[in-house]
Amino acid sequence: MEEVLDVYQRPENPLRPVVCLDEARRQLVSETRQGFTDKNGVQHIDYEYKREGVAEVFMVAQPLAGRREVVVTESHNSQEWAKVVGRIVEECGAARAVR
Numbered sequence: 001m002e003e004v005l006d007v008y009q010r011p012e013n014p015l016r017p018v019v020c021l022d023e024a025r026r027q028l029v030s031e032t033r034q035g036f037t038d039k040n041g042v043q044h045i046d047y048e049y050k051r052e053g054v055a056e057v058f059m060v061a062q063p064l065a066g067r068r069e070v071v072v073t074e075s076h077n078s079q080e081w082a083k084v085v086g087r088i089v090e091e092c093g094a095a096r097a098v099r
Contacts, residue, residue: 012064017092020061021084025076028052060085 007018030052035045056076061068069086072081 018064019088022059024057026055027056028055
């Protein structure tokens, strides 16, 4: 674990950027009923919801450069993951070419 933490302490190097990638699956829901406020001003909320599917959320961060980006896809599969990683490679390569 210490070796991983040492990576974040390295000085910024445009030729070898530190890029973090995290992914999470999130359930999408919508509310089916609106809450109401009673005569005493107390708000009541109904927690009934309708399932609207799932989404895969990828968080891409470059902590040393102060950048982060969120990529949301409808499904989780190897092709979607490869597209996100390919995008990271393209952006890092483009950044290298500019510098």
